Each structure stands twice: as structure tokens, then as C-alpha cells.
Amino acid sequence: MLSNHPDTLPDGRIPVLISAHARDLVAAEAGALARYLHTHPAGVPQVAQTLRATRPVRRHRAMVRARDVGELISGLDAVYRGAEHPLVVRSHQPEAARTAFVFPGQGNQWPGMGADLLAVAAYRAEADRCHDAFLRAGHASPLSYLRGADESDDTDPAVQRGSTQESRSWDRRDEPVVVQAAQFTHAAALAATWRHFGVLPDITVGHSLGEVAAAYTAGVVDLDAAVAVVAARAQLTDLLAANAPVRFGMAMIAVSAETASEIIAETPGWLELSVVNGPESVVISGEWPAIQQVLNAAQRRGVFARELPVRYPAHTSALEPLRDQLTAQLPDAQFHSTPVEFLGSVYGAPIPAGAAFRQYWFDNLRRQVRFDLAAAAAVARGVTTFIEMSAHPTLLIALGDSAGTALVLGSTDRDRPAAEALAANIAAAAIADPGYRWRDFTPPDAPAPLRHFPHAPMHTNRLWAGAQASAPRHRAPVVMTERWVPAGEQEPRPARVAVNDYTGQSAELTAQLVAALETSHVAVVTDPEEAELLLLIAPPADTTEIGAAAAEFAQYAAAQTALHPGRNCRRVWLLTRGAEQLEADPPARPGPAALAALHRSTGFDYPDQTYAHIDLPTQTTHDDLRAAVGALALNDTEVAVRGGQLATRRFVESPAAQTVPAVPHSVVITGGTGAIGMAYAAYCAEHGVRDIVLLSRSGGTDTIAAQLAVLRARTGARVTAIRCDITDDAAVAAVIAHHRPAPVGLLVHTASAEAVATAKVTETAVRDALGAKVIGLDNVVRHWPLRADARVLVCSSVLALWGGSGHGLYAAANRMADIKVGQLRAQGHDASSIRWGLWRSVAVVSGEEKDRIGRTGLTPMSPEAAITAGLSAAPNDPAILSADFDRLAVFFDSQGVPSPFDAALSADLFTPTGAGAERPVAEVVADELVTVLGLEGPDDIDMHRALVDLGLDSLLALDLRKRLGRATGLRVALGPLLAGMTGAQLTAVLRDDAAPSPATERTVFTHD
Structure with a gap:
């Protein structure tokens, strides 16, 4: 009996998986494991099992196939150095794979094509089933052709168990049936092998003869019926060819x-x-x-x-005379309904409802093959991986040009031992699927985890020290404006969705949403443990008053963060209403906006899931719900639905103001004796402000008093520090009554609780987070006397926009302050909330926490430059930060979040970052050709000879395209590479300094 748990891959090697939530940590783990193996006696099975038992599968993954410790160390070293290695595969694909098995037609078979694979138990078991079926139907066994033997092999168990007549080897009279039977058997046995090793098809796609194996693999036809189709097809087409x-x-x-x-x-x-x-x-x-x-x-x-x-002229009108003969030889069978969808090339679509078995298989032989339509249908169904079931790939080129970004793999090829090639392709498919069941490789008698095994590496200050080789792209603060850009309408992807009204306040919306999901044929499940997508419904928020909104947030925040995604969940969506303000919207609702900010930060506690946010309008229509269902298929994580259309958030660089506006002569600063408040006080005094009032809970220490005395003496400004708890409405009124301040021209709100990382949402923590930042702001702007043209400037944080680990309440408080500013603008005030990045020497965080935030890519701004940028920015709630955008992109990628920055702002993110980015194109092309073709060096390449003459075939062309795309950022069409293009022509077109050759007059290169 075939075991459901393979111990090794088909080549006898053991898969050793490393994964982490960031790319660099995969390399760090590989290095640690290699060092461990140099000093500890351990076998490959023990290392693989220890990793399986102690590490969850995370976003960034690498796998080494190893037969012994030497191979394992060699592969680990390649992972550590980021080098290519034949036994190593890598992926950071975040979405679960959707796989299509592709079955080609005739033309790629040869005697002996299955000889090596007959030693693989799963392949042999299916081949034996096919052997028995062909013998039952009165035909010769396909096994002799698969082995490449012309006579019976008495060592073959299939031969030994049958009579001499039943198990005879094939001769020339049998050849038409045997060849096609062998091709069918080989494809079916490959499919069974892929399944045994945990790669399962969601769809099968057939091409001509391959449709029979595709339909059988999907379960659409029985084995005996499939055998009858293969035999009838072979006999009649051979008769046609012989008598034509x-x-x-x-x-x-x-x-x-x-x-x-x-x-x-x-x-x-x-x-x-x-x-x-x-x-x-x-x-x-x-x-x-x-x-x-x-x-x-x-x-x-x-x-x-x-x-x-x-x-014979397959798929032409010349086969029309065979209609009656073929249909007479076919059984009166039926098509079955199965979970695996079968797409045939007869119609480029599933078998039409009510199609007759015999008529369909005649159409399969007679009609034109439209594999292009079948492949397009698979892509439209969300296929992310295509795998060809054949001895040598023939459809990879066609798939490569039509499958978009999907992974395209073969099973085996002529140029490598079959078991080795199959193992490499299984590894590539498995590593690309974050849901692959690596634990199935655990044997029943699995060894105990190794002692003194290296811990999973984590980011620390030490790992980043000195790692920055070049200066960040932006040292000066960049001012960015939030924009919502249209997103294309999405078709829902097949997924299991659980909808959770976690407060019980949105029963009607929940029912409407479930109905919209079911109408879109999305599977709705009630058990969150079964869900791939978890959709949380935030409570409705009718209130716009800040105090009431803060109380509601305190009521719901703990319940929202207490929800945990199930083991199968890959994305957690929060659905709010009115949390975002698009162009034509009224000010956003503070409660939902704060819950969305909390949700973004919660996601940092779940590195194996992506946390995302959909915002509906407060008055939701049927079209809005339909669009929200489509939004679940987006890669974006910040989505707004308005008028039944989708929009996603981007940040666009704002043009710098030509001059800095004059600062009014009277300023009040909340949180005035804090680090940021003191920085504003110094800036204002040094820029001519005469009257500065600093409000703070402490009123200032002796050190603050000494600093203010120096500031007064240096600038002549009158700086008054007043003790006031601005969270107390009565205290604010009492200070005003006592000091009777004149109306001010600028209110700067810097008061805030420290952004200390805390994942615990308690009533006290919520009160502390919202107190000064939100309630204090509301109290001050309602009471403090302001001039009619006064400007209100609120210091917020970029963490309100994309969150931070443990900073959920801090992010929520800043986001609620943003909403209060929007309300002030709607009332006619000149108000702006500035979402700051990091300040140098001045921050609400310090020490390790500041370093941790800095490692995301944010770089500290000088206070003077930051304040100047903030005063110069238009009152549209800008984000102002300095950043190493390369590192910031890695940060977003590690969270499964697309970079939110407009391409014009972060153009450096969209340029090649590989080894070829700074080298001449000719050198890049030569080096990649050397690697792909396995040559000694560039001197071995004649750049004026056709690449196919140098040894480039379809598989190598795919590899070359991947490498050139990574090095240059350009996509290479496969057809011209195999149509006589030379290395010189390839270089010229990449460099765009010469006209394309006649063979490449169509578009050859396009940006990915």
C-alpha cells in the first residue's frame, strides 16, 4: 500500500525548509544552521524534522534538497550568500497557490521516457493501474514502451503476474495504440506522483490527446472509458494515415x-x-x-x-469521415461532476452541460485545438501555478507568454535524470505555495528535535549596524499628500470567507454582505478555523463628537484585538463605514478610523497573515457591497468603496513651497515642555515670534526652566510655561480665566502619550493613549482664544497610516486626532494634521524603540527641517518623513503590504536592484548567458551566433528571461529568443540603441 507520507522527494533527497517574515532573516537562519552542522553531528532527517517541529511557515521561504550533510551545508551556504544553487529554491509568494495540471498532446514521447520513474512508488502504482486497464481492453501494455524495452522483461512485476498472452510486449502492429497509451499512462502517473507529493490540482487543462489524461486525472471520466478513447483514437488515425x-x-x-x-x-x-x-x-x-x-x-x-x-492531419476537416467509426468504438459512458475542474482545448472551456460522451471525443480529434483559450480560462480562474505533465515540456513557451505572472513548471525533461528533474520541479511548486503541507514529510518514527539547535533569528540593533552601504535617497523631509486612486474592478477569487460581526452591532450589514458573497459564488463558512479570509465587521459609528467617539472606541478596541485568525487564514480584513475621507466625502468618522488604525497595528502580531482594511460609505448600497466582495481579491491593503467603485490609497510627493510663511507673533503649544514642544518653541522664538505659551501637565522642570531662560535671553521672546492638564475641560477653562490670554495666530498641538509599544488593550491604556492627543485637542480648540485667521497644526504620526508593532493605541489616537482636524477644516478653520516620521534627537520614543522604528526605513529628520516643511505644507494632512525608501519597501513587503508610495515619489523602488542594475547591458547579457548555458566565461560566447545554436532551448529560455528581468527590469518575450536572435541583437534591443532585427519586429520587451 502506498504511504500517504513520503519520506523523501523522488530523487531520494529530503526537503529542508527555512522561512522567516523578512528576507534577511532567511539568510541569517541558513548561516546559523551551517555553523551548527560544522560543530554538531546531525543528519539531514534530524535537521529537517527539527525545523518542521519548531518553526511555522512564514512569508519568505527557502528550501534545500539534501541527500547528505555535505549537500545540505552547500545549499545553506548558497542561501546565506544569496547565490543560485541547483538544490535550492526560494519564494515570498504570500497568497495560497491555485494549481493547474497541464496535459499536452502527442509529439514529446520516446521509448524509455518513464524508465527511471518506474522506481518511484507513486508513479509505478498508477502505471500499473493503467497497465491492467489496457490489458482488460485487449491491448498491449504501455509499460514496455515506458521502460524502452522491445521484449518482455521477466523482472517486471506487471509481467510476472500476468499470462504470457496478456502481458506480451508491443510489436509494430501494436505501435499506434501503445505509443498513445504510453503517453496517456505517463501523464496520468506523473499527475498521481505530483499528488502523492502534496501538489494537488485545482484545475486540469488538456491539449488534444492530453485531454483524455486531464479528464481522467480530474475524475471527469473513468479509467476504462479513458482507455477506450485512447485506443479508438490511435487505431483510426493510424488507419487514416496508412490508407491516405x-x-x-x-x-x-x-x-x-x-x-x-x-x-x-x-x-x-x-x-x-x-x-x-x-x-x-x-x-x-x-x-x-x-x-x-x-x-x-x-x-x-x-x-x-x-x-x-x-x-495524419489532426484537428482538420480531413478527419470528418471518421465520425461514425470513432463514435461506434466508444463506450456509452458519462461525464462525472468532480471538485477538480477540467478545461479542454476543444472549446477552450469546461465540457458544455449535456454534452454527449462520444460526440465530445470526436470533436476532440476533429476540431481545432484552442489551447490559448483554455490557458486564458485557467488564468481567469486565478491559477498561480501551471505544471506540465509530460516527459519533456512542449507547452511552457505558450504558457509563458499567456500566463502572466503565474509560475510555469514542467515535470521532467530530456536533459536531466527524470527523478532529479521531477524533484526540483516539485520543490519549486511547493515553495511557491505558503499553504504546502511540509509536515507530511514527517515519518511516523520521526526523530526528536535536536538539542542546542539554533534559535530562529530576529532583528536586533546588531544585525543592522553598519549595513547601510549608501546614503538614503531622501535625507531632507519629503512632504506627501494622501490620494485615493481608482482600482480596477476585481472578480472574486475562490476562497473560504468567514464574516464576524464581533460587536453584534451590524447584523443587517452582515446579512447583506453574506448574501453578496454567496451571489458572487464565494464560499462563506461559519467556523473561522476553516476560513482563508476573515472579514471583521466594525460597529456602525453615527457619532462625530470626539468625546463620545473615544468612549465607543474604548468599548470596542479590546474585543477587536482579542480575535485571532485561524490556522488556515491568510488575510484578515476589517470592514468599516466612513473611516476614510475621499474627495467628495464629509469628514471621516473618528471611531471607525481609530479602529482601522488599531487593526493595522494588530497585524504586526501575526506575521503569517496580512491585515487589511476596506472602508464603505456610511450609507451603503448594493453596488458598494458587490464592490467590497471584489476588493477581497486585491493585493492592496487599504481600500475604499465609493459609488460602487474601488479606490486604493497612495502617497504622492507635494511640490515644495517657494518660501516659508511667516510665523504669527503669538503661539500656543500644547505638550510645550516635551521634546517636540520645546523644539517648536525654539523654532518660533528664533523666527520672530514674540509671545509663546507652553501648556503642559508638569509645567516644566528645573532643566526646562533653565533652557527657557536661555531661549528668552537669546531671542527676546516672551515664553510662558503654564501647568495645565488639557484632558480636563474645567482645568483648561480655569487657566484661560486666570491668565486671560490674547487670541493667538498659531496653535501647535504636540501633546501625546509616549508611543511605548504595548499589545495589551486595557481601559487604562486606552484612556492614556486618547487623553492628551484626542480629548486634550478637543478641549483646547474649543476653549483657547484664537484669531479669526489662526492656524491649527496638530502633530500626528505615520504610524496612524500604516501602524507599528505594539503601537495600536498610539496609532489609533493619532488617527482620531487626524479626524478632529478634518472636522475643524469643515468648520472653516485653517487646520492641518501632520503625520510625522522620525525626528533626530527629538521623539516621543527613545532607545531601543526608536531604533526598532528606524529599522523599518524611516531616517531621522532635523527638527529645523521638519518644522519648516510642516509650516510650508498645504493644510491637507500631509505625511512628512525622511526615509531610506529601499528599506521601507522591504518593511512593507515583509508585512505582505504593497508599497503605498506613488512611483514618481519612490522611483528608486522600481528600478532594478540586482547585480545588473549599475553595469553595462552588454556585460549583464553576457554574464547571464554564461550562467544559463553553463559556459566558462564571456569569451566562450559568440554574440553574433543565434542563441539556439549556442544551446538555448525552451527551458533555458525561461531561465534567461527570469534572470534578465531581475537584472534589468525588462520582460523578454520567449518566441524571438528561440527564433534566431543573437546575443548582440538581444543586447541592442535591451539597450534600445539599435533597431530590432526582422525576427523581433513585434514588441519584444515590455516592463513587467
């Missing part, structure tokens, strides 16, 4: 269907377009002399073309 008055042939050619039609029209003799594989890949069938002319014409044009070893 002329010789027929088929040719694959790398042109579009339109160009192929032109070639057919220009060529004497009978030809038909029989297969459309992709945008630049077709097959033409017809009379042999005409096929020869097509091949010669392609050679003259410099277009890739090759003859297919098929001697």
Missing part, C-alpha cells in the same frame, strides 16, 4: 494565428490551421509537400518552426 492517397504532416511554427492564416493562403496545396497554442505558437496540418514549404518559408523568415512526428 497522400502523405500528411504537421508543423509547429512560432507565429500568430493571423500570420499562420496568411502563410496557409500563400502556400500551394492543402493546409489547415489545426492548433492555436498561444499568441506566437500555432500548428499547421496538411499535405506533406505543403508542410515542407511552410518549414522552408519559416527558415527564410528566421521564424522558429519544427516538424511534428505525426503522420
Whole structure:
């Protein structure tokens, strides 16, 4: 009996998985493991099991296939250095994989193609099932062809258990059936092997003969019915080829269907377009002399073309006379309904409802193959990984040009031992799927975890010390404006969604949302443990009064943070109403806005899930709900729905003001004796302000008093420090009654609780966080006398926009202060909330906490530059920060969040960052060709010879495209690489300093 738990991959190697929430930590873990293995006696099984038992699977993953400790150390060293290695695969794909098994037609088979794989138990078990089925139907076994034996092999168990007649080897009379039976068996056995190793199909896609194996693998047809289709097809097409008055042939050619039609029209003799594989890949069938002319014409044009070893005109009108004969030989079988969807190339879609079994399989032989439509249908269904079930890939090129960003893999190929190639491809598919079940490799008698094993590395100050090799792109503060940009309408992706009205205040909206999900054919589950997406419904918030909103937030915050995602969950959405203010909106509601800020920060406690936010309008329509369901398929994590349309948040750099506006002569600063308040006081005094009032709970220490005395003496400004708890409404009124201040022209609100990281949401913590920042702001702007043209400037934080680990309450308080500022603007005040980054030597955080925030990519701004930028900025609640945007991009990526910065602001994020980014294009091309072709060095490359003459094939072309894309940021079309392009032409087109060659006159390179 076949075990459900493989111990090793098909090549006998053990998968050793390393993962972490950041790229650099994967390298750090690899280095630590390599050092451990140099000093501790441990085997590969023990290391693999210890990692499986002690490490969760995180966003950034690397896997080493190792047979022994030497291979493991070699692979770990490559991971540590970031180098390529044949036994190492990597991925940071955050979304669960959706996989399609692809089954090609004839043309890539040869005797012996399954010989090595018959030693793989899963492959052999399925091959034996097919052997039995073909013998039952009265045909020769396909096993001899798979082994490459022309005579019976008495050592073969399948031969030993049958009679001599039943298990006879195939001869020339059997060949048509045996060859196609072997191809069917090989594909079905490969699919069974992939399944055994934990890579399961969501969809199967068939091409011509491959449709039979695709339908069988999906469970749409039974094995005996599939065998009948294969045999009837083979016998009748062989009869047609043998009795035809002329010789027929088929040719694959790398042109579009339109160009192929032109070639057919220009060529004497009978030809038909029989297969459309992709945008630049077709097959033409017809009379042999005409096929020869097509091949010669392609050679003259410099277009890739090759003859297919098929001697009948498949998928043309010439097969019409076979209709009655074929349907008579087929059983009266039925198609079955199964969880795995089958897409055939007959219609480029699923089998039509009510389709007759016999008619469908005649259409499969007679009609034009539209693999391009079937592949497009799979992409539209969200497929992220295509895997070809064949001895050597034939459809990867077509898939590579039509599958977008999906991963495209083969199973085996001619140039490597089959078990090794299959293991490498299984590893590539597994590492790309964050939901892959690595624990299935745990044997029943798994060894105990190793003692003194290295701990999982974490970020510390030491790891970042001195790591910055170049200056950040922006040292001066950058002023950014928040904009909401339209997002394309999304089709819901298949996923299990749980909807949680966690306060019980939104029963009606919850019911409407569940109905919208079900209408969109999204699976709604009641058990959060089963959900892939968890959708939390924030309570409605009708109040706009800050005090009441703060009380509501305190009521709901703990309940929201107490919810934990299930083990299968990959994304947690919070749905609010009126939490964001788009262009035509009234001011946002403070309660939902604060809950959204809290939610963003909560996500930092769950590195294996992404926390995201959808905001609906306060009056929600059916179209809004439909759009919200579509938003669940977006990669963006900040989404607003307005008028049934989706928008996502971006930050765009604002133009710098030409001059700094004059500061009014009278200023009041809350939190005035704190670090930021004192920085504002010094700036104002040094820029001519005559009357400065500092409000603070302490009123100032002796040290503060000494600093103020120096400031007064240096500038002549009157600076008054007043003790006042601004969270107390009566205390604010009493201070005003006592001091009777004149109306001021500028109110700067810096008062705030420290941003001390705390994940515990308690009533006391909420009160402390919201007190000075929110309630204090409300009290001061209501009571303190302001001039009619006074400006209100509130110091907020970028943490209100994207959160921070343990800073949920601090982020929520700042976000609620932002909303209060929006209310002030709506009332006619010149008010602005500035979302600050880090200040140098001045911050509400210090020590390790400040360093931790700085490691996200934020770099400290000088107080003078920061305050100048804030006073110069338009009153639109800007974000003002200095940042190393490369590192900031890594920070967002580590959280599964797309970078929110506009491309114009962070152009350096969109330029190549690989080794080729600063090198001449010719050098990049030469080096990548050396690596791909396995040469000694650039001197071994003739840049004026066709790349295919240098040894480039379809698999190597895919690898070259990946490498050039990583090094240059450009996407390379595969067809021209295999159609006679030289290294010099490749360089010229990349450099854009020469016209494309005739073979590449279509668009060859586009930005990814």
C-alpha cells in the first residue's frame, strides 16, 4: 500500500525548509544552521524534522534538497550568500497557490521516457493501474514502451503476474495504440506522483490527446472509458494515415494565428490551421509537400518552426469521415461532476452541460485545438501555478507568454535524470505555495528535535549596524499628500470567507454582505478555523463628537484585538463605514478610523497573515457591497468603496513651497515642555515670534526652566510655561480665566502619550493613549482664544497610516486626532494634521524603540527641517518623513503590504536592484548567458551566433528571461529568443540603441 507520507522527494533527497517574515532573516537562519552542522553531528532527517517541529511557515521561504550533510551545508551556504544553487529554491509568494495540471498532446514521447520513474512508488502504482486497464481492453501494455524495452522483461512485476498472452510486449502492429497509451499512462502517473507529493490540482487543462489524461486525472471520466478513447483514437488515425492517397504532416511554427492564416493562403496545396497554442505558437496540418514549404518559408523568415512526428492531419476537416467509426468504438459512458475542474482545448472551456460522451471525443480529434483559450480560462480562474505533465515540456513557451505572472513548471525533461528533474520541479511548486503541507514529510518514527539547535533569528540593533552601504535617497523631509486612486474592478477569487460581526452591532450589514458573497459564488463558512479570509465587521459609528467617539472606541478596541485568525487564514480584513475621507466625502468618522488604525497595528502580531482594511460609505448600497466582495481579491491593503467603485490609497510627493510663511507673533503649544514642544518653541522664538505659551501637565522642570531662560535671553521672546492638564475641560477653562490670554495666530498641538509599544488593550491604556492627543485637542480648540485667521497644526504620526508593532493605541489616537482636524477644516478653520516620521534627537520614543522604528526605513529628520516643511505644507494632512525608501519597501513587503508610495515619489523602488542594475547591458547579457548555458566565461560566447545554436532551448529560455528581468527590469518575450536572435541583437534591443532585427519586429520587451 502506498504511504500517504513520503519520506523523501523522488530523487531520494529530503526537503529542508527555512522561512522567516523578512528576507534577511532567511539568510541569517541558513548561516546559523551551517555553523551548527560544522560543530554538531546531525543528519539531514534530524535537521529537517527539527525545523518542521519548531518553526511555522512564514512569508519568505527557502528550501534545500539534501541527500547528505555535505549537500545540505552547500545549499545553506548558497542561501546565506544569496547565490543560485541547483538544490535550492526560494519564494515570498504570500497568497495560497491555485494549481493547474497541464496535459499536452502527442509529439514529446520516446521509448524509455518513464524508465527511471518506474522506481518511484507513486508513479509505478498508477502505471500499473493503467497497465491492467489496457490489458482488460485487449491491448498491449504501455509499460514496455515506458521502460524502452522491445521484449518482455521477466523482472517486471506487471509481467510476472500476468499470462504470457496478456502481458506480451508491443510489436509494430501494436505501435499506434501503445505509443498513445504510453503517453496517456505517463501523464496520468506523473499527475498521481505530483499528488502523492502534496501538489494537488485545482484545475486540469488538456491539449488534444492530453485531454483524455486531464479528464481522467480530474475524475471527469473513468479509467476504462479513458482507455477506450485512447485506443479508438490511435487505431483510426493510424488507419487514416496508412490508407491516405497522400502523405500528411504537421508543423509547429512560432507565429500568430493571423500570420499562420496568411502563410496557409500563400502556400500551394492543402493546409489547415489545426492548433492555436498561444499568441506566437500555432500548428499547421496538411499535405506533406505543403508542410515542407511552410518549414522552408519559416527558415527564410528566421521564424522558429519544427516538424511534428505525426503522420495524419489532426484537428482538420480531413478527419470528418471518421465520425461514425470513432463514435461506434466508444463506450456509452458519462461525464462525472468532480471538485477538480477540467478545461479542454476543444472549446477552450469546461465540457458544455449535456454534452454527449462520444460526440465530445470526436470533436476532440476533429476540431481545432484552442489551447490559448483554455490557458486564458485557467488564468481567469486565478491559477498561480501551471505544471506540465509530460516527459519533456512542449507547452511552457505558450504558457509563458499567456500566463502572466503565474509560475510555469514542467515535470521532467530530456536533459536531466527524470527523478532529479521531477524533484526540483516539485520543490519549486511547493515553495511557491505558503499553504504546502511540509509536515507530511514527517515519518511516523520521526526523530526528536535536536538539542542546542539554533534559535530562529530576529532583528536586533546588531544585525543592522553598519549595513547601510549608501546614503538614503531622501535625507531632507519629503512632504506627501494622501490620494485615493481608482482600482480596477476585481472578480472574486475562490476562497473560504468567514464574516464576524464581533460587536453584534451590524447584523443587517452582515446579512447583506453574506448574501453578496454567496451571489458572487464565494464560499462563506461559519467556523473561522476553516476560513482563508476573515472579514471583521466594525460597529456602525453615527457619532462625530470626539468625546463620545473615544468612549465607543474604548468599548470596542479590546474585543477587536482579542480575535485571532485561524490556522488556515491568510488575510484578515476589517470592514468599516466612513473611516476614510475621499474627495467628495464629509469628514471621516473618528471611531471607525481609530479602529482601522488599531487593526493595522494588530497585524504586526501575526506575521503569517496580512491585515487589511476596506472602508464603505456610511450609507451603503448594493453596488458598494458587490464592490467590497471584489476588493477581497486585491493585493492592496487599504481600500475604499465609493459609488460602487474601488479606490486604493497612495502617497504622492507635494511640490515644495517657494518660501516659508511667516510665523504669527503669538503661539500656543500644547505638550510645550516635551521634546517636540520645546523644539517648536525654539523654532518660533528664533523666527520672530514674540509671545509663546507652553501648556503642559508638569509645567516644566528645573532643566526646562533653565533652557527657557536661555531661549528668552537669546531671542527676546516672551515664553510662558503654564501647568495645565488639557484632558480636563474645567482645568483648561480655569487657566484661560486666570491668565486671560490674547487670541493667538498659531496653535501647535504636540501633546501625546509616549508611543511605548504595548499589545495589551486595557481601559487604562486606552484612556492614556486618547487623553492628551484626542480629548486634550478637543478641549483646547474649543476653549483657547484664537484669531479669526489662526492656524491649527496638530502633530500626528505615520504610524496612524500604516501602524507599528505594539503601537495600536498610539496609532489609533493619532488617527482620531487626524479626524478632529478634518472636522475643524469643515468648520472653516485653517487646520492641518501632520503625520510625522522620525525626528533626530527629538521623539516621543527613545532607545531601543526608536531604533526598532528606524529599522523599518524611516531616517531621522532635523527638527529645523521638519518644522519648516510642516509650516510650508498645504493644510491637507500631509505625511512628512525622511526615509531610506529601499528599506521601507522591504518593511512593507515583509508585512505582505504593497508599497503605498506613488512611483514618481519612490522611483528608486522600481528600478532594478540586482547585480545588473549599475553595469553595462552588454556585460549583464553576457554574464547571464554564461550562467544559463553553463559556459566558462564571456569569451566562450559568440554574440553574433543565434542563441539556439549556442544551446538555448525552451527551458533555458525561461531561465534567461527570469534572470534578465531581475537584472534589468525588462520582460523578454520567449518566441524571438528561440527564433534566431543573437546575443548582440538581444543586447541592442535591451539597450534600445539599435533597431530590432526582422525576427523581433513585434514588441519584444515590455516592463513587467
